[in-house]
Amino acid sequence: MKKLIALMLSIVLCLSFTLSFNAAENEVEIEKIEFNNQDFIKGMDISSLISLENSGVRFYDFDKNEADLLKILSQNGVNCVRVRIWNNPFDAEGNGYGGGNNDINTALKIAKRAAEYNLSVLLDFHYSDFWADPSKQKAPKAWEGLTLSEKAEAVKSFTESSLEKVRETGVNIAMVQIGNETNGGIAGVYTWAEMAEIFKAGSSAVRSFDKNIKIAVHFTNPEKTDYIKSLADFLDEYKVDYDVFALSYYPYWHGSLSNLTEVLNYTAATYDKYVMVAETSYANTLTDSDGHPNTVSSGSNDSGENLLWDFSVQGQAEEVRAVMNAVNNVENSKGLGVFYWEGAWISVGDLSALSGEEYMNKLGDNKLLWEKYGSGWASSYSAEYDPDDAGKWYGGSAVDNQAFFNSGGEALPSLRVFSLVDEKDEEVLIGDVNGDKKVNIPDVTLIQKFLAQLSKIYEKSADVDGDNAVTILDATHIQRYIAKIETELPIGKISS
Numbered sequence: 001m002k003k004l005i006a007l008m009l010s011i012v013l014c015l016s017f018t019l020s021f022n023a024a025e026n027e028v029e030i031e032k033i034e035f036n037n038q039d040f041i042k043g044m045d046i047s048s049l050i051s052l053e054n055s056g057v058r059f060y061d062f063d064k065n066e067a068d069l070l071k072i073l074s075q076n077g078v079n080c081v082r083v084r085i086w087n088n089p090f091d092a093e094g095n096g097y098g099g100g101n102n103d104i105n106t107a108l109k110i111a112k113r114a115a116e117y118n119l120s121v122l123l124d125f126h127y128s129d130f131w132a133d134p135s136k137q138k139a140p141k142a143w144e145g146l147t148l149s150e151k152a153e154a155v156k157s158f159t160e161s162s163l164e165k166v167r168e169t170g171v172n173i174a175m176v177q178i179g180n181e182t183n184g185g186i187a188g189v190y191t192w193a194e195m196a197e198i199f200k201a202g203s204s205a206v207r208s209f210d211k212n213i214k215i216a217v218h219f220t221n222p223e224k225t226d227y228i229k230s231l232a233d234f235l236d237e238y239k240v241d242y243d244v245f246a247l248s249y250y251p252y253w254h255g256s257l258s259n260l261t262e263v264l265n266y267t268a269a270t271y272d273k274y275v276m277v278a279e280t281s282y283a284n285t286l287t288d289s290d291g292h293p294n295t296v297s298s299g300s301n302d303s304g305e306n307l308l309w310d311f312s313v314q315g316q317a318e319e320v321r322a323v324m325n326a327v328n329n330v331e332n333s334k335g336l337g338v339f340y341w342e343g344a345w346i347s348v349g350d351l352s353a354l355s356g357e358e359y360m361n362k363l364g365d366n367k368l369l370w371e372k373y374g375s376g377w378a379s380s381y382s383a384e385y386d387p388d389d390a391g392k393w394y395g396g397s398a399v400d401n402q403a404f405f406n407s408g409g410e411a412l413p414s415l416r417v418f419s420l421v422d423e424k425d426e427e428v429l430i431g432d433v434n435g436d437k438k439v440n441i442p443d444v445t446l447i448q449k450f451l452a453q454l455s456k457i458y459e460k461s462a463d464v465d466g467d468n469a470v471t472i473l474d475a476t477h478i479q480r481y482i483a484k485i486e487t488e489l490p491i492g493k494i495s496s
């Protein structure tokens with residue numbers, strides 16, 4: 001009998017442990033933010049998506065159904081996706097350099113799907129054939145030997161032709177980034193006077209293409225407070241035309257959040273610019289799952305005074321909220337938004353539970369996929385363009401532990417942060433597209449304008465049949481509702 005009681009007790013204990021474990025796994029707790037800017041961007045960079053899918057990766061929503069990543073993001077509060085564009089990340093034989101092999105054709109594939117799910121895009125031009133950051137700003141192969149004015153002309157025409165192609169997908173181009181982390185260089189030029197010419201060339205291409213597209217410049221190292229302020233001064237001095245001053249903010253390296261707000265405030269207040277964080281991320285675990293070392297792992301970037309959150313799913317969500325809050329704290333509603341960097345760059349083959357020969361075999365499989373589809377950060381083919389870094393250290397994903405999906409592609413609860421921060425959700429009257437608390441003809445008109453790409457809408461209010469897309473059917477339902485042919489809208493009433 002004693003044994004039986006002990007056994008039952010252990011079963012009960014086991015059960016309660018399992019239940020509480022599941023509860024913790026299934027939700028995150030996040031405080032809302034009162035956004036000063038109603039169009040606050042809750043963005044995510046998903047540039048590696050196509051190469052991952054080609055490598056066999058699939059994504060699953062919270063109901064464990066396989067779904068388009070763009071759809072999952074759209075359903076969970078993300079409203080804009082960032083896509084990097086390299087001019088020609090391939091060798092003469094057509095082998096990709098990796099990092100998603102993100103040329104314009106890859107960007108078009110993502111843009112087309114973003115349009116389907118009413119996500120806007122930020123196009124992130126590196127003006128290089130591969131990664132551009134403070135340590136490398138190499139010009140594309142095709143631009144080698146060009147004079148400054150020829151290079152500026154090449155920047156202009158590459159930007160224009162890319163924008164024309166992207167517009168044909170029907171996506172809303174919310175913003176264009178003129179260069180990536182251009183601290184001290186862009187497209188192979190390295191003096192401020194020369195850099196200004198490149199910035200101006202890219203900027204004028206965007207401005208003349210469409211005045212509604214915001215033009216962003218992008219730098220990093222916000223912890224160098226005075227340096228960042230001097231960059232804003234430099235842009236003003238050289239009369240570079242731009243709308244958004246964007247920074248990367250990785251808490252492992254980039255100082256405190258209050259400092260981040262301070263440097264953003266400086267540019268916003270001094271030069272009347274919008275500001276944002278173009279890249280951030282945080283690890284939800286210290287475990288690697290693809291056999292390529294992660295940037296954040298045990299003993300590497302895993303401690304420091306600005307790492308205020310656990311390396312957990314909850315911690316990851318809290319970091320995103322905190323960075324959004326820091327941007328929202330910028331004065332005069334100039335904080336425009338935050339993009340999470342590569343929130344879906346998961347493993348092409350999970351080996352986290354393997355060891356010995358099995359681990360090595362799986363790693364071998366992964367290496368083949370990275371080489372063939374460019375789904376790792378760099379392939380061996382990148383050596384011809386970047387021999388000292390990518391050519392030596394090429395491999396898989398260094399951020400698979402910073403994604404919003406587990407190694408099997410299932411959405412993690414941290415993804416919910418993008419909707420949990422927002423208070424708007426509770427006040428939506430379905431069918432009230434223009435927000436005047438009535439459902440009437442102007443709402444139908446707005447949907448029609450939206451479908452003709454003449455206006456933007458708050459999509460949740462327009463999706464009256466609840467299929468996560470705004471279509472002509474939604475307008476029809478509202479018309480029938482107004483004409484009293486339908487007594488209530490398909491998903492009815494005020495959402496909770």
Ligand code: CA
Nearest residue numbers: 292293397398
């Ligand atoms: Ca990894």
